Amino acid sequence: MSHSTRLKPNRRRDPPPPKPRRSWCCFAEPPHSPDNPTTTSAAFSQKTKSPSSISHSFPASPLSCKSNTNTLVTRTTRRILSPGRVSPIDETLAPPNPLPLHLHSSRSAAELPASPSPLRREGSNASAVTEEECGPEGIFDARLSLKGSNGGALVLELSAEALAANSLVFADLIADYRKKSRGLCRIEVPDVDNLGVFRQTIELMFEEDIPRALLRMGVCRAIDVLEVSAGIKFVRGILSCLKYIEAMPWTEEEEEKLRSLFGRVKFDDVTTRDILGRLYTEDNSSNSQTLTKNIVSSITTCNDANVRNELKYLVKGLLCKSSVYEKCGELNKEDIFGVCRACLGSLISLFEEATTPNPCANLAEKAKEKPLIERISYQVDNINWLLDILLEHQMAEDLVDMWTDQAELLSMHERASPMLRYELSRVSAMLFIAMGTRKVHCRSEARSGLLQAWFRPMVSDFSWLRRCRKGLDVKVLEEAMGVVLLTLPLKEQYMLFMDWFRCFSKNGTDCPNLSKAFQIWWRRSFLKGSETHAAESR
Numbered sequence: 001m002s003h004s005t006r007l008k009p010n011r012r013r014d015p016p017p018p019k020p021r022r023s024w025c026c027f028a029e030p031p032h033s034p035d036n037p038t039t040t041s042a043a044f045s046q047k048t049k050s051p052s053s054i055s056h057s058f059p060a061s062p063l064s065c066k067s068n069t070n071t072l073v074t075r076t077t078r079r080i081l082s083p084g085r086v087s088p089i090d091e092t093l094a095p096p097n098p099l100p101l102h103l104h105s106s107r108s109a110a111e112l113p114a115s116p117s118p119l120r121r122e123g124s125n126a127s128a129v130t131e132e133e134c135g136p137e138g139i140f141d142a143r144l145s146l147k148g149s150n151g152g153a154l155v156l157e158l159s160a161e162a163l164a165a166n167s168l169v170f171a172d173l174i175a176d177y178r179k180k181s182r183g184l185c186r187i188e189v190p191d192v193d194n195l196g197v198f199r200q201t202i203e204l205m206f207e208e209d210i211p212r213a214l215l216r217m218g219v220c221r222a223i224d225v226l227e228v229s230a231g232i233k234f235v236r237g238i239l240s241c242l243k244y245i246e247a248m249p250w251t252e253e254e255e256e257k258l259r260s261l262f263g264r265v266k267f268d269d270v271t272t273r274d275i276l277g278r279l280y281t282e283d284n285s286s287n288s289q290t291l292t293k294n295i296v297s298s299i300t301t302c303n304d305a306n307v308r309n310e311l312k313y314l315v316k317g318l319l320c321k322s323s324v325y326e327k328c329g330e331l332n333k334e335d336i337f338g339v340c341r342a343c344l345g346s347l348i349s350l351f352e353e354a355t356t357p358n359p360c361a362n363l364a365e366k367a368k369e370k371p372l373i374e375r376i377s378y379q380v381d382n383i384n385w386l387l388d389i390l391l392e393h394q395m396a397e398d399l400v401d402m403w404t405d406q407a408e409l410l411s412m413h414e415r416a417s418p419m420l421r422y423e424l425s426r427v428s429a430m431l432f433i434a435m436g437t438r439k440v441h442c443r444s445e446a447r448s449g450l451l452q453a454w455f456r457p458m459v460s461d462f463s464w465l466r467r468c469r470k471g472l473d474v475k476v477l478e479e480a481m482g483v484v485l486l487t488l489p490l491k492e493q494y495m496l497f498m499d500w501f502r503c504f505s506k507n508g509t510d511c512p513n514l515s516k517a518f519q520i521w522w523r524r525s526f527l528k529g530s531e532t533h534a535a536e537s538r
Helices: 041-048 160-166 168-180 195-204 210-217 219-232 235-247 252-264 269-279 285-300 305-319 333-355 363-368 372-392 397-404 407-415 418-436 444-460 462-467 474-485 490-510 515-537
Strands: 073-075 142-148 153-158 185-192
Touching: 142 160, 142 195, 153 160, 153 195, 160 168, 168 185, 168 219, 185 195, 195 210, 195 219, 195 235, 210 219, 210 235, 219 235, 219 252, 235 269, 252 269, 285 305, 285 333, 285 372, 305 372, 333 372, 333 397, 333 407, 333 418, 372 397, 372 418, 397 418, 397 444, 407 418, 407 444, 418 444, 418 462, 418 474, 444 462, 444 474, 444 490, 462 474, 462 490, 474 490, 474 515, 490 515
Parallel strands: 142 185
Antiparallel strands: 073 153, 142 153
């Protein structure tokens, strides 16, 4: 080691003495009080350094140390030093008068006094407030104990003057308390559903611009605050919440929440008129039925195929019983059948045009119209869509009778082109499927009449039904036809099965395959007959 190199002593720097902690309450040291007669400076210093003993304030709220509005102090533990008073909360101390919650306000917002001036001085000399300036009880002369319904608890210490100025319920309780005692006013609110919402409602009392604070909360929380404000008769909060909620768009969950609140709490009609106008309409069943009829009728006369299909899907979902949306009202059977008769009338006119061409017709007007086959298919789609709605509401039995009585269409079916007449069999096919899958329950005469009228035309059109299905399930149709046939008396089954057998043996796959149903009919007719004949011979 070089002589020029000299070891320097390792000097340890002592940490600088701690700076005296600035007091954040009205007193630099806790004064003696009946609640804290033996508190020492050391014990007070140790307690104030505990992080669990100081409630942190919400940012941008009256609890924030940077706020210029009234100071609100909150405690969430049972034993804690209050900021305005140094006395701890004793477990044995029970607030004497619980808060009864009433939901009707008798005073307007104009009658309420304005919020009091800030309760604490802001700036570097805020800790220099003396006891003489604060009064014998300090700034925080009201203790609000909130008891949660789930077992939680929250203690708020604030100005009784500010509390009484904003809440009519608290004003009455504080006035009653002052008649008996001049000390710290203790109020208890039991069974609070949401402690956080109640605290936010109290914070709004110290906000100069409540609508701005509601913007930060959102509609869902504003509805909760509205309910608490109504319970404590915080009129300024009620009016601000109603004005904010009415101006905002709602989700379905928020709308249901509002309906529930308005069903439980009664507000002034003047202040809630706009919100009620968005929630409810005049309860007039005739108007709702007329609306349903007009909507259904307008869809059946819509010219744009894409728009019509979209509207059909929409309205069918709204009218179905399993819809999550509210119904337009009870579906009027006569209105729907009135639209059905209009569609059948248009269908008859189109087949008259197809089977009896008029040579004197205006060719220029015909050129503007859509092709005849497209217009016929359009009306058939309307009838099948109406059938779906009637099946959903179990009203399709009369449509079976209506379709059976279409003798004019049956006569034109024989003269029309197969490319046009098979459209009529699409309606028959949907009715057979509905009966075969037990979606419609018809009496024996109705089933027999439908089969006698439309079974043979549908068998002759089956090849076209197979080629141009348009959403029709041919396998389901074949099984349904056999099932419905087997519901008739055996004598009627015999005639229809023989007609099918001759057609099937001649045309093969161009006829529906009813082999399974034919076997069942055969077994029921001949085997049972032979067994009966054998029993009689014995």
